[in-house]
Amino acid sequence: MMMSSKGFILITTLILMLILSCISLSMLVQTQLSQKLAGSATLSFQLKQHTQSKHLQELKQLKQSTAESDTFVIAPCPANYAAWSDWISSCEWYQVRTTERQAHHHHTVTSVLVRQSLPEGGRDGIL
Amino acid sequence: MEFYRLGLCLLLCSQQLFADSFWSHIPGKGSVQLTELSAEQHQSLAQHLQLDAEQTTEWLNELPTLLETISCSTVDIQGQPLPAYIDASYQLVSYAGALKFRTDDKTKQTIWWLPWTLLPTLSQLKTQLTDLNSHLHQPLLIAEQELGIKGQLIIVSGSSISQPAYFALKLDSLANLELLWSLSASAPGFTDLAGAVGQPLLIEQQKGSPGLSLLLANTAAKDPKTLIYKVDMMTGLLQAKLAAEQNISGVSGAMALSDQNRDSVSDSLVFGSTAGQIWQVQLEHNQFYQLRAVADLSALNFSDIQFIRTLYAAVPVGGAGSDFHSRRSQWLVLLGALRQQNTVFVVLKAQSEDVSSSSDLVDRTLPESPELALLTSQHWQHIQQKSGWFSQLSGRLTHIPVVAAGVIYLNLLKPNTEQLCNIEQSSSALMALHLHHASAVYRQPSLPLDHAAGALKVKANTQGGFALIEQHRQQVLIETMLEISPDCTHCSKTIQRDSFPRWQLMGTYHNEEGAYE
Structure with a gap:
């Protein structure tokens, strides 16, 4: 009788230990996951900020550079309140794309800009 | 004594004949100088003119005087300078197809190119030219950068009403003028060509059709079967026709191409009748489609249209x-x-939906006294809600107006009908109007000019802004140009040079892909 009760306590203790370890293990995993989750938002935000600042820098460089970039097309100027005849003003459309990577994640910012200039000696308007 | 007089007369006549050179193209024989004809060429000319040999010689002797008279019959003589690789000292003027290469350089001769079909009716040309109710269009010059052939120039012109023909000349120097092609009613596909007084229009590289093409208007007054021809620029071969569908007749020679879908390829053509009906047709892959009426301004009693242009703008x-x-x-x-x-x-x-009529336009003609030129709120609302405005100008436009920073600059000439060819005798003025409501932008609505102004150009000035200059004399017409401002109805400010090039951000897009582990 004494022997069977001892066995019962042992099995119960073992089962309890198993349950406890299961609970603690899942809690550990959950904590790790939430940490990752929390971290990913921060990382994503950092990546976005990094791409954004790099993109702004590229835009600034483009606006300051006098050399013509090879990624533009000459197309009609966008509508303006103070419009210009198309033979005295010309427009170039630029596309600036900045991509930053972090592990398996990447973030791209694309801007479309128009550069309007007044070339000297445009075509004549002949009647 | 009589003998000396005759000798002097002959000397003077021949002097005049040698001073200018006169070219034409005898079909099947090539380009000829009319003052240096061989016996065979002389005979061909006599046959063409339906004169005998003696009368033909007389006709040739009278040719310089006749052409001189023709040059003094019209006010629409805005010369186009030839490119520097040909000779920048020359200007080209067309008198309904009779081309004159004129120069101020006394050491160089004036050159005339006369279309063969025009020769028999040359003496009747004056009547057509003196009609100030119609506009005489100038030829189209296609330079080496458009052609992609170094040192070459192509001139495309229409010829008179009585012998309608469009023709193209190819030249690499003024001593080497060659007829590239000529299209009259006898050419295949052009049997209904009944009027060629339009300005040819160049279509640059289109999708699906390599090379350059031209649009030529059939300016026939009555019931034409074809309104517009599309031809290959180098050969003159017919590529497409716009057939008349809606009883359209009396097409004017003024047309404009625009890029409606803004993909850098022209896809839409606007044209009108001399009476003021305006149509639009889509053009793609050698096909005209969706012809529709845009406006009917015939109530404004126009006698001809001088020019049509399109402008993409942000309209209040x-x-x-x-x-x-x-x-x-x-x-x-x-x-x-x-x-x-x-x-x-x-x-x-x-x-896009309605056909505008003249009653949908607001009359914004500037009164004599500038203080009366008020823009009432009722007018302003009408302009914004309806179809736009019109302004009657005192004088005749000599060049296509320049629209710079929302201001329309117009070159006007009041011709002296007694001395049509002497443009210096005519009074001229420059007008500057607000693009959106036609009010005066500068303190003086109209600037009287000492000389008739030629083509206008925008040039940087020394004060860090821009000046409007007259290109031929390099005369400054407006020292500091203004720009209309969207801050209020009449607001304007000086255009600053350092604001160019202007950058405009059209849009920014973000894209995020992938996952963290």
């Missing part, structure tokens, strides 16, 4: 006061038309 639509900032991007049709020998300038909104 909101009304006055706080609503002023509402704007819509849309195409405007700018046209200059003749009415009783003066110009009426129209700015028309190209509405």
Whole structure:
């Protein structure tokens, strides 16, 4: 009788230990996951900020550079309140794309800009 | 004594004949100088003119005087300078197909190119030219950068009403003028060509059709079967025709191409009748489609249209006061038309559904005294809600107006009908109007000019802004140019040079892909 009760306590203790370890293990995993989750938002935000600042820098460089970039097309100027005849003003459309990577994640910012200039000696308007 | 007089006369006549050179093209024989004809060529000319040999010699002797008379019969003589690789000292003027290469350089001779078909009716040309109710269009010059052939120039011109023909000349120097092609009613596909007084229009590289093409208007007065021809620029071969569907007749020689879908390829053509009906047709892959009426301005009693142009602009639509900032991007049709020998300038909104009539336009003609030129809020609302405005100008437009920073600059000439060819005797003026409501932008609405102004150019000035200059004499017409401002109805400010090039951010897009582990 004494022997069977001892066995019962042992099995119960073992089962309890198993349950406890299961609970603690899942809690550990959950904590790790939430940490990752929390971290990913921060990382994503950092990546976005990094791409954004790099993109702004590229835009600034483009606006300051006098050399013509090879990624533009000459197309009609966008509508303006103070419009210009198309033979005295010309427009170039630029596309600036900045991509930053972090592990398996990447973030791209694309801007479309128009550069309007007044070339000297445009075509004549002949009647 | 009589003998000496005759000798002197002959000397003077021959002097005149040698001073200028006169070229034409005998079909099947090539380019010839009319003053140096061989016996065979002389005979061909006599046959063509239906004269005998003696009369032909007489006709040739009288040719310089006849051409001199023709040059003094019209006010539409705005010469186009030839490119420097040909000879920049020469200007080209067309008198309904008779081409004159003139120069101020006394050491160089004037050159005339006379289309063969025009020769028998040359003496009748004067009557056609003196009609100030119609506009005489100038030829199209296609330079080496458009052609992609170094050192070459192609001139495309229309010829008179009595012998309608369009022709193209190819030249690499003024001593080497060659007829590239000539299209008259006898050419295959052009049997219904009954009027060729239009300005040819160049279509640059289109999708699906390599090479350059031209649009030629059939300016026939009555019931034409074809309104517009599309031809290959180098060969003159017919590529497409716009057939008349809706009883359209009396097409004027003024047309304009625009890029409606804004993909850098012209896809839409605006043209009109001399009476003022305006149509639009889509053009793609050698096909004209969707012909529709844009406006009927015939109530304004036009006698001809001088030019048509399109302009893409942000047009105010909101009304006055706080609503002023509402704007819509849309195409405007700018046209200059003749009415009783003066110009009426129209700015028309190209509405997609309705056909605008003259009653939808607000009369914004500037009164004699500038203080009366008030823009009432009722007028302003009408312009914004309806189809645009028109302004009657005192004088005749000599060049296509320049639109710079929302200001329309117009070159006007009041011809002296006694001395048509002497443009210096005519009074000229420069006008500057607000693009959106035609009010005066500068303190003086009209600037009287000492000399008739040629083509206008925008040039940087020493004060860090821009000046408007007359290109031929390099004369400054407006020292500091203004720019209209969207802050209020009449606001304007100086255009700053350092604001160019202007950058405009059209949009920014973000894209995020992938996952963290």
